[in-house]
Structures are given as structure tokens and as C-alpha cells.
Amino acid sequence: MIPRIDVRSALARKNYTGELEFTFEADADWLDIPYTEFSAPVSAKLYYEIRNEDKVLLEGTVTFALKGLCSRCLSEAERRISYETEGVFSAFPKDVEYGFQNGFVDLREFLRDSVMFALPQRLLCDACAEEE
Numbered sequence: 731m732i733p734r735i736d737v738r739s740a741l742a743r744k745n746y747t748g749e750l751e752f753t754f755e756a757d758a759d760w761l762d763i764p765y766t767e768f769s770a771p772v773s774a775k776l777y778y779e780i781r782n783e784d785k786v787l788l789e790g791t792v793t794f795a796l797k798g799l800c801s802r803c804l805s806e807a808e809r810r811i812s813y814e815t816e817g818v819f820s821a822f823p824k825d826v827e828y829g830f831q832n833g834f835v836d837l838r839e840f841l842r843d844s845v846m847f848a849l850p851q852r853l854l855c856d857a858c859a860e861e862e
């Protein structure tokens with residue numbers, strides 16, 4: 731399950747930084763590689779820094795596993811992918827910032843983008859990956 735960051739109560743407790751570690755199920759439609767699926771929940775390890783009640787920085791790693799058929803030879807293939815990600819959340823978002831409202835940072839869109847950036851264009855088995 732994806733936690734939210736309660737910015738106002740964190741600030742009230744003077745918790746300006748923190749760590750979140752959790753797993754969640756990715757949506758199947760995040761993935762557009764044929765014959766491939768997420769074989770386990772996505773795990774996320776994130777650090778946040780609350781700059782003020784309107785701005786939160788996040789960085790960390792998302793890790794997930796893909797399972798399916800090799801895009802080249804159609805034998806069974808499995809890949810584990812770790813991706814370093816970061817994002818800026820703002821109550822007044824501009825450009826590439828994520829928005830948040832009412833003091834709660836919702837991480838779902840950021841996590842979806844992180845996973846989608848991390849996805850390879852295709853899934854290859856070990857033998858085919860070595861030949862690349």
C-alpha cells in the first residue's frame with residue numbers, strides 16, 4: 731500500500747526528513763511490453779525532505795521484477811530492475827513538479843512515472859541479453 735506524507739503534522743513534530751519503505755501492486759497497464767507482467771509487487775525506498783508546507787523533495791529507489799517471454803526468442807525471461815528516482819512536490823506546481831493538496835502528498839503518480847521511466851523497451855532472456 732502506498733503511504734501518503736502528512737506534511738502539516740510532520741512539520742508540527744519538526745520531522746523535516748524521513749524515510750518511507752513500502753511495497754505496492756503496479757497496475758498492469760503501466761506495462762506495454764508484449765507477453766510480460768510484473769511478477770511481484772514494486773518495492774520503494776524513499777527519502778523525503780520537507781522544505782516548507784508547500785514544498786517536499788523526494789528521492790530514492792524503486793525496484794520491481796518483470797516476467798514473461800523474451801522479446802527476441804520467446805523463451806521465458808525474468809528481469810529485476812532498480813531505478814533511482816526523484817521528484818519535487820509543490821502546493822503550487824510548475825513544469826515538472828507534482829502537485830499536492832490539503833497538506834497531503836500522494837505518491838501514486840510519482841511512483842507510476844518512476845516505474846514507467848525505468849521500464850526497458852523489451853524483455854530479454856539472459857542469452858539474448860548477452861548477445862546484445
Ligand SMILES: [Zn+2]
Nearest residue numbers: 800803855858
Ligand atoms: Zn531470448
